[in-house]
Amino acid sequence: MKTPWHLWFVGILTLLWNLIGAADYTLTQLGNERYLSQFTPEQRSYFESFPTWVEASWAIAIWSAVAGSVLLLLRQRLAAPAFALSLVAMIATAIHNFGLADVKMNEIAGPGAIWFSLAILVVGVLSWLYARAMRARGHLQ
Numbered sequence: 001m002k003t004p005w006h007l008w009f010v011g012i013l014t015l016l017w018n019l020i021g022a023a024d025y026t027l028t029q030l031g032n033e034r035y036l037s038q039f040t041p042e043q044r045s046y047f048e049s050f051p052t053w054v055e056a057s058w059a060i061a062i063w064s065a066v067a068g069s070v071l072l073l074l075r076q077r078l079a080a081p082a083f084a085l086s087l088v089a090m091i092a093t094a095i096h097n098f099g100l101a102d103v104k105m106n107e108i109a110g111p112g113a114i115w116f117s118l119a120i121l122v123v124g125v126l127s128w129l130y131a132r133a134m135r136a137r138g139h140l141q
Contacts, residue, residue: 001138003075014127015069018062021120025062029055042108046101054096061089065124072131077140083128090124 027035028047036044050058068082094117097105106113134140 010130011073018065018069021062022066046108057089057092061086075140077135080131080135083131087124
């Protein structure tokens with residue numbers, strides 16, 4: 001079965017999007033001063049205060065999304081479960097950031113943090129739905 005052109009387009013686009021998230025995660029976790037200098041002291045303190053479970057859910061959200069994109073490009077049916085895992089981890093992270101944290105993300109980053117987090121979630125949902133559709137149509141093995 002011929003691979004539809006849009007699979008390559010979506011796969012490359014989601015990979016680029018997810019690699020931006022991976023770079024943010026990696027540079028934050030490594031404490032890269034050049035990267036972290038763009039944040040206020042309050043924002044840096046906020047990131048450094050994450051409990052272990054939030055660090056883990058953030059990592060799972062990022063790396064399973066990258067894996068989902070790679071698996072999509074490799075036409076592997078595990079792309080859909082990888083994107084689903086990423087979504088669950090994104091939701092867990094968002095629950096902390098906007099609900100459970102002593103200081104909420106939008107309090108230190110403004111209302112744009114809510115909109116950007118929603119955009120990330122929408123891309124995650126669309127990636128998962130797309131991978132499911134491609135699997136159902138037989139384009140992923």
